[in-house]
Amino acid sequence: MRGTEALHLRLLRLLRDEGAISRAELADRLQMPRPRLLAELERLVTLGYVAEAGLAASRGGRRSTLVELSPHLRFAAVDLGASSIDVEVVNGRLETVAVYAEVADIRTGPKAILHRVNDLLHKAKVDGAYERLHAVGIGVPGPVSFRDGTPVSPPIMPGWDRFPVRELLTREHGCPAVVDNDVNIMAIGERHGGVAHSVDDFLFVKIGTGIGCGIYLSGEVYRGNDGCAGDIGHIQVDAHGPVCSCGNVGCLEALFSGAALAREATAAARGGASPALAERLAASPTDSVTALDVAQGASEGDVTCIRLIRDGGRRVGGVLAGLVSFANPSMIVIGGGLAQLGHILLAEIRSVVYRRSLPLATGNLPVVLSELGPRAGVAGAAVLATDVAFAEAS
Amino acid sequence: MRGTEALHLRLLRLLRDEGAISRAELADRLQMPRPRLLAELERLVTLGYVAEAGLAASRGGRRSTLVELSPHLRFAAVDLGASSIDVEVVNGRLETVAVYAEVADIRTGPKAILHRVNDLLHKAKVDGAYERLHAVGIGVPGPVSFRDGTPVSPPIMPGWDRFPVRELLTREHGCPAVVDNDVNIMAIGERHGGVAHSVDDFLFVKIGTGIGCGIYLSGEVYRGNDGCAGDIGHIQVDAHGPVCSCGNVGCLEALFSGAALAREATAAARGGASPALAERLAASPTDSVTALDVAQGASEGDVTCIRLIRDGGRRVGGVLAGLVSFANPSMIVIGGGLAQLGHILLAEIRSVVYRRSLPLATGNLPVVLSELGPRAGVAGAAVLATDVAFAEAS
Structure with a gap:
């Protein structure tokens, strides 16, 4: 993903990490011509990713309008441990909207565990945490084929080898999903919001x-x-x-x-x-x-x-x-x-x-x-979820 | 180096690695509009990097002309060992034009060793191996700050710490130079033309x-x-x-x-x-x-x-x-x-x-x-030299 394709990803990441920004500043920050930026923003507004957020402070001339990520964006972050399930629903700014955790033995296999994950996410919906999810990110305690979205020969996860985790989550929630191993999502969490x-x-x-x-x-x-x-x-x-x-x-x-x-x-x-x-x-x-x-x-x-x-x-x-x-x-x-x-x-x-x-x-x-301690994993899964949604927003 | 900036680098690398190519095929391979490619080629011809190479086989319509790297391009590749200096002059296709080797103790210090390197390169010029060099690549047996072009605290190279190797070579030969450690250049050589x-x-x-x-x-x-x-x-x-x-x-x-x-x-x-x-x-x-x-x-x-x-x-x-x-x-x-x-x-x-x-x-x-054995280092230094010259060709 380079050059032009990566533009909306860079734009959405900037709004995720820094909040509301004026159109003028966005054009500067992304080093792109204003007309192209405006067209891109228009498209992202139509897709429901970006929303208007009032007028920016004046930079001398006409006041530029602020844009931000749509307040309706919701992402699910899941961290599976050997004996635990942690789930968070976050908004586009990666702020926590709902948290669920329960004890579960990963060895009961993918169907049982992912059934519990889906139950928790449906409960979150009933609780009003989201109307629809824009992506799900999940970490599992074993090696993962990131490309295929499946665990690969995970030593402590009997029954999970090559199980189509990404496909199942995508089908269940009607949005992109991304699977990585638990240590990678912790590293991602720590890089995004930690030490x-x-x-x-x-x-x-x-x-x-x-x-x-x-x-x-x-x-x-x-x-x-x-x-x-x-x-x-x-x-x-x-x-x-x-x-x-x-x-x-x-x-x-x-x-x-x-x-x-x-x-x-x-x-x-x-x-x-x-x-x-x-x-x-x-x-x-x-x-x-x-x-x-x-x-x-x-x-x-x-x-x-x-x-x-x-x-x-x-x-x-x-x-x-x-x-x-x-x-x-x-x-x-x-x-x-x-x-x-x-x-x-x-x-x-x-x-x-x-x-x-x-x-x-x-x-x-x-x-x-x-710095994030036990929350590192779920924080990283949330970052991965937003990245995959932003990359597919087109 | 992304997007548009990298275009001439990709183009020149393609000509280096595959030889004469038609304009039509270049446009396909680089996935770029023909007018932009032609403008870029025109510029590289003016700069002396690219030359015409006759007509391509017909693809049905008007025959496209072949282009290739200028036959006048010359690069110096240097591999310094603990007790040896290996120098090659290569053309744009990385074909060896001249080879020099001599025994030298790296501990005699940067001035003495680089003096020998320069002598060998001047001898190559007198021998007719080149009219002017377009870049010099050199590997040294110790850690290198790739960004600064200097060795850094090299254990077996007393006197070389922070010595401005790149600057000295650039000044001496009036062309870009690039410094890396001996193992990296061997890896580069092996990846480009080896196993x-x-x-x-x-x-x-x-x-x-x-x-x-x-x-x-x-x-x-x-x-x-x-x-x-x-x-x-x-x-x-x-x-x-x-x-x-x-x-x-x-x-x-x-x-x-x-x-x-x-x-x-x-x-x-x-x-x-x-x-x-x-x-x-x-x-x-x-x-x-x-x-x-x-x-x-x-x-x-x-x-x-x-x-x-x-x-x-x-x-x-x-x-x-x-x-x-x-x-x-x-x-x-x-x-x-x-x-x-x-x-x-x-x-x-x-x-x-x-x-x-x-x-x-x-x-x-x-x-x-x-696969390249003792030639791996000098082969990689040659690749590095062409890369730095191609990146600066603008």
């Missing part, structure tokens, strides 16, 4: 149930040849480490992830190495402790909790140091559930990355926590 | 004195935020390994590179572990053996030589497996001096990459040897 705002080259590292990486290069999400770029959870970090769910040995996420940390923490609680964790284990109805318990233990100064977090940070840092040498990004954002381990984790990751990578690459390389 | 022809996402891994990686993503060289992307030689592969020249421990190139292999092979020869290497050591005037000796020993079936190559391949493969998980490329090309270790090396790298990376990413991932 990576307008950063062109950065890595978004999600540390949660598993570990994955969203990659922004030259201002675009990089998805790789098969759509599985960023699958860093299965990079080997210890040739003598534990067997991973993927069948290989010593993968990063077999050593440090939500599941691995809970396992190690529970063992430490049982073995008496950690008073803080033992106390929480005793109070646990499931006879186990979680990453959150480790975070709380560490904040109380429990040495074992701090060590567990540091060990994990060192391993993540080792992998990231290699990726920094390879990709030379200008920022690393740490998100996902284990980002709650906070500054102990961050300090250890930083320390390894800054020590191990080429000084030229780390001279000005912020390593920071996600 | 990666028209592959959009691939990694070119140079294993020579050091180890580096040229990265093509979405059809463009990816250089990273500071121009040092692809610095994979300093990824840690063994926390208990030897100290690297960079000061860290266990870097890939401290364990496997031309220098590391020569060191290990010499030790094996002295220790009596390898009859093939011992024989070559005895005959060596420098009392040492090289990577080439190891390659020859392996081809004779010497077990130690084969083991040395396999160990190296395993380490390179481990790093590449991680990069495949991260970047999901569609091809890996192995080049540089140690590519002479050939299929034993390749087999070991393949084995590790295919075993360790996500099946989705390796399902269709050729791992192949460079």
Whole structure:
């Protein structure tokens, strides 16, 4: 999409990101002749994407009229997790109109899960959140063929392989839909409205149930040849480490992830190495402790909790140091559930990355926590939804 | 560079890559109105970039005239190695017109080395290889600020940090110049005229004195935020390994590179572990053996030589497996001096990459040897030179 085709996309994005703008300023910003802009705006008004928004402040001559995205535009953003469904309806400015969330096991399969998604969206309609949707964006916790709009061999999503997610949503809601993986939509969310705002080259590292990486290069999400770029959870970090769910040995996420940390923490609680964790284990109805318990233990100064977090940070840092040498990004954002381990984790990751990578690459390389936290995914799905609708607005 | 600006670049590239084309076919191929194409061609003829080349075969109506790049166009391509200068003069079709090579130590500094480069180019002029140069492309063995046209903190190039290489060449030869690192120009060469022809996402891994990686993503060289992307030689592969020249421990190139292999092979020869290497050591005037000796020993079936190559391949493969998980490329090309270790090396790298990376990413991932071999660098420098000249032709 280049040159003339991209014009309405650029125009609509500008209105999305900056709100009402005068026709005169739009022509300046888009560097296009006024007559062509006016024709384009006319078309977008007819299509229901753009609306008049009163008179602009005078620039000396005749006052230009403001235009903005139609207040009737609505987009659905969906973030599927391993055990959760998050849905938001947003307007053209990406402002939240309605929010729904429920617990759901992704392993119950695409029909059951997407049925729940559609139910929530129909409920939103009944609740008055929208009259019609202009696009749906959805993130799923596994590799996706972005082109085909389907998951591809997703390890933790039995039954989802090649399931036509985009097609089903498009048919159900009568609008374009777009499917991406959960880490990419988090990266998109963080770039649009979070800590990576307008950063062109950065890595978004999600540390949660598993570990994955969203990659922004030259201002675009990089998805790789098969759509599985960023699958860093299965990079080997210890040739003598534990067997991973993927069948290989010593993968990063077999050593440090939500599941691995809970396992190690529970063992430490049982073995008496950690008073803080033992106390929480005793109070646990499931006879186990979680990453959150480790975070709380560490904040109380429990040495074992701090060590567990540091060990994990060192391993993540080792992998990231290699990726920094390879990709030379200008920022690393740490998100996902284990980002709650906070500054102990961050300090250890930083320390390894800054020590191990080429000084030229780390001279000005912020390593920071996600700003949007648990909302990053749904925020990014909303951005994707608007992009796909704007691109098709013609 | 988009839309209208890129037109003459696309046009000149087409003539470079495909030779004489009729005006009619050019209009079709570039999808542009005939009058605009004719005006653009007229301008490029005036500038001396394009020339008439007779009549095309009839397409039914009036015969269209052929156009081609001017036969007078000349470009200089320079590949600086740690201990070598390679220079070629090529025409607009990238056909070699003259070749010069000499031994030179990059550590003698930019003034001495670029003085030699200029001498060789002046000799080429005296030899009749060109009347005037239209651009110079040069690769250097270290990180480069592509934007500034200077090396940046290059570890093995004392005195070159921020030296204005592009400016000096531009002034000397009165034409645009472009500076990139040696691995990037090899990747460019391999994509233009080698095994990666028209592959959009691939990694070119140079294993020579050091180890580096040229990265093509979405059809463009990816250089990273500071121009040092692809610095994979300093990824840690063994926390208990030897100290690297960079000061860290266990870097890939401290364990496997031309220098590391020569060191290990010499030790094996002295220790009596390898009859093939011992024989070559005895005959060596420098009392040492090289990577080439190891390659020859392996081809004779010497077990130690084969083991040395396999160990190296395993380490390179481990790093590449991680990069495949991260970047999901569609091809890996192995080049540089140690590519002479050939299929034993390749087999070991393949084995590790295919075993360790996500099946989705390796399902269709050729791992192949460079096709252009030692000429890859100079070939890529020539492509870069034509690109910069074509982009400035206006």
